[in-house]
Amino acid sequence: MPPTGAVGSLKRGVVVLKALASAGPGGLALTQIAARCGLPHSSAHRVLSQLREAHLVHQDAPDGAYSLGPLAFELGVAAAQQFDIRGRSRPALISLATELGDTVFLMMRSGSEAVCLEVESGPAPIQVVTLRIGSRRPLGVGAAGLAILAAIEQPERDDVLSDVLGPVELDWGITPQTLDELIAQTRRQGFSHIEDQITPGVAGVGMPILDLFGQPIGSVGVAAPVSRMPTARVRDVADALGRAVGHIQNRLFVLGPRGGPSRGSP
Structure with missing residues (x-):
């Protein structure tokens, strides 16, 4: 009713x-x-x-x-000042970069695009920095953007695809068929994994950050040379990503605006 x-x-x-x-x-x-x-x-x-x-x-x-x-x-500006997404995410990003040794990115959704909010480099001697803070890409480009796009449910995803398919193919060389296959693979796995999509010799893994309604508001991505991201390591990276994303979601949505438990939480 x-x-x-x-x-x-x-x-x-x-x-x-x-x-x-x-x-x-x-x-x-x-x-x-x-x-x-x-x-x-x-x-x-x-x-x-x-x-x-x-x-x-x-x-x-x-x-x-x-x-x-x-x-x-x-209202959004006031909420952003209270919740401080970058500040609340940074401890998990630093911990993840230190654990994996590679570069970690925090991306936030902005309509049909993803915006880079934070970059943390790990201790590995070779770091892959394919994004700068403030950089924007269409959803579906890069592991982090693909993770967001795949987490969007229908019919909204079709609307997003109608916006991004043209520039994604024209500017990034990703065909609609390839993007469909990557979305299906990401939804099956629960995380995105790409190689040589944006930069030759670079691999990436991404996982969405979901709000309390299960909607993707952003993602965390890890980028590394392909030599540091063999198939056998991808699952370990995804598991580490899952722990980091869980921590971020807890900090954003379970804790109250000033860091304490929200009303109604145990």
Whole structure:
């Protein structure tokens, strides 16, 4: 039975805001929002009107696409200051880089792209640094971006693919068929693994960071020379990644904003 009343309206509003947050700066049309959120057009329009009045949603023009509004940005800035994603992730990243010896990247999803937030180098004499802080890539490019893309559920993944397939093939030489195969492999394994995709002689392993709804907000990736990433070592790297990602998720979503247990946690 669908939720009703104020609680139902709040839940529908949250669902719509989540859909817009994953859509990127281009936003979504009313029909797309209704389809993604499982709402009748009339209900989606009513929720969007309420969110627009509260400045949580912006519409470029009448009958134009909807995107997140200025208040959503302000709330996001305030939340980022409280949760400090980079700071909370750094201990796990440093520990992982030290354990594996290789370069570790923290990537965050931004619509159909992944943005590098942090880079930690391990003690191995040869380090592979294929990304700098602030670098952006389409989802599906690199082990970390592939891990995020594969963790996105349908039909949202199809929307992302419609955005990235062109540039991924044109700029990175990854065909749609190859990307489909990599996504399927990543979903089977629970982690991504690539060789020679971006830089010859470089291998990477990635794993998504999931929020409390099971949605990928980012990922952690490890890059190393192929000589340091033989097939026999990939599983060990993935296991270490899993421990690091689990620690990060715990720090981000189980602990409260200031580092203590969240309300309702044991």
